[in-house]
């Protein structure tokens with residue numbers, strides 16, 4: 160019964176609003192754009208931050224990643240002779256020291272990178288050799304397609320084994336027997352023991368991004384067979400550099416200890432490295448930072464949304480006040496017949512809520528359309544979360560109530576006699 | 583709404599006659615504050631209206647006719663004095679209760695018809711029933727009955743603007759009758775109509791009065807006042823004299 164009455168009132172409200180179609184439509188626009196921009200901006204923001212957060216989470220929140228970097232001063236040094244060797248980066252010692260110094264370190268995973276050509280019969284492929292340990296596969300979690308990944312035994316036994324990526328396997332191996340093939344990499348022989356799916360990381364990612372030309376071998380083997388020196392001819396000059404480890408992934412036992420260990424590592428490395436030839440990245444800190452950025456972004460969005468909805472609300476209020484003035488006589492008639500104040504309030508409030516909710520729904524549609532277009536045309540990821548839609552519709556209804564209340568009360572408080580006399 | 587203890591037992595009217603009295607004003611004043619100046623629109627009116635009576639309220643412009651009718655119609659409260667409507671002291675009621683009284687006991691007919699222009703004839707007639715929460719079928723039947731009563735059964739879906747003045751006033755009368763009130767209040771109901779149409783409207787009001795409605799009508803024209811059984815002559819906010827015709 161009450162519901163039927165409410166429905167009837169809503170129908171009457173819509174009917175009244177439809178008497179002035181253009182006016183009602185224009186009044187709605189403020190809310191339409193307010194809500195539309197909120198939903199669209201939230202979708203774009205969510206899409207951008209989700210990608211970033213996922214990238215960081217993939218690195219593991221209990222991990223600390225240390226990368227070797229070439230110190231800048233060595234690059235531009237004029238005193239450098241053509242035959243000198245640039246030595247920089249993480250040392251094998253660093254890994255051992257880290258393990259001995261910090262109880263909170265669960266394990267460390269070294270990465271040593273060497274570029275060599277892989278050959279099998281006629282087939283050739285320039286490979287990036289990743290010298291690492293069995294733990295690497297645990298931390299990075301790549302899907303194994305065939306065979307096995309590296310084991311601690313491979314390292315201990317200095318076994319000449321390698322794990323290829325799917326791409327590398329397809330390019331180098333014969334189709335019949337994939338696992339167990341013998342592969343020549345830079346003049347050394349390896350047995351292919353496994354194939355993993357290669358998941359190519361984003362450019363600029365902290366952890367050494369995967370490449371499809373990666374080949375994994377035990378770090379001990381990489382050190383023994385290829386050494387630390389690298390010679391390269393670049394821009395006509397001979398470049399000789401020596402790097403022991405290119406990356407060290409440190410896994411800490413608990414999230415609470417990540418910061419302490421990271422600070423400790425920083426101090427420890429400072430003590431042993433004269434130059435700034437390493438960079439410590441803490442995914443957890445990055446995660447926190449990304450989350451903080453997202454929060455800030457949301458606050459800014461919220462403010463923009465708030466302002467645009469405020470403007471929309473004021474627009475509604477303005478028109479409703481004009482409508483009340485215009486319909487003063489009608490209000491007087493209704494009151495004389497016996498309408499109570501709250502029934503007059505209800506009548507006008509329903510009109511504003513209908514107006515703002517309709518605006519909200521159109522706004523949501525626009526807010527869904529814009530991110531879709533952005534994704535289609537610009538290829539940017541966008542995520543429309545259900546909560547943003549609920550929020551938007553809720554806010555638009557609230558705007559209707561808040562900004563409709565004053566005009567409605569104004570209407571209800573008109574003196575019936577005065578209202579009847581109104582021209 | 584009307585409790586036994588509130589029944590009219592004042593010295594002015596005996597308990598016996600209360601059944602015949604529908605509204606009583608006792609020393610009612612209405613003072614409007616106009617900045618510094620005070621306007622005494624009613625200067626202490628005492629009068630009793632009998633149930634089923636047809637009253638014409640006459641007097642010069644500004645003598646307080648409309649002011650009194652508005653008080654009688656519960657659209658306003660007296661500055662002082664008592665107003666007993668159906669035995670209830672209305673002066674002490676709040677806005678909600680006054681609205682309820684208007685809805686159930688009073689029907690208004692205005693000089694300028696006062697139909698709501700965007701509503702159809704049937705929706706206009708239905709208004710009191712809407713506020714009384716009548717069920718849709720019952721109120722549709724009632725609307726048809728009322729429209730037929732004023733001779734407009736075939737105009738239900740028209741807008742007020744599509745009707746003549748006389749027809750509009752008949753719609754207003756149908757609306758006033760819809761909730762079956764005991765009192766009809768009419769402030770110059772024929773003020774905007776020509777004399778032939780005025781006569782039709784007066785005939786309708788007389789008919790309703792014969793069927794038991796108390797009619798209180800403000801008018802300037804002695805011709806129309808002749809339809810009433812009692813004529814109240816007002817002057818300077820007071821009832822000067824009451825003229826009775828036993829027609």
Ligand SMILES: Nc1ncnc2c1ncn2[C@@H]1O[C@H](COP(=O)(O)OP(=O)(O)OP(=O)(O)O)[C@@H](O)[C@H]1O
Nearest residue numbers: 614616621622623642643644645646647648649650
């Ligand atoms: N809201 C008001 N504020 C101030 N003065 C008022 C108000 N309403 C009525 N008055 C004054 O009260 C007096 C009586 O007014 P009322 O409208 O009752 O006269 P009336 O007899 O109906 O006159 P008319 O025949 O012109 O309609 C007038 O002097 C009028 O100016």
Ligand SMILES: [Mg+2]
Nearest residue numbers: 647648649769
């Ligand atoms: Mg008057």
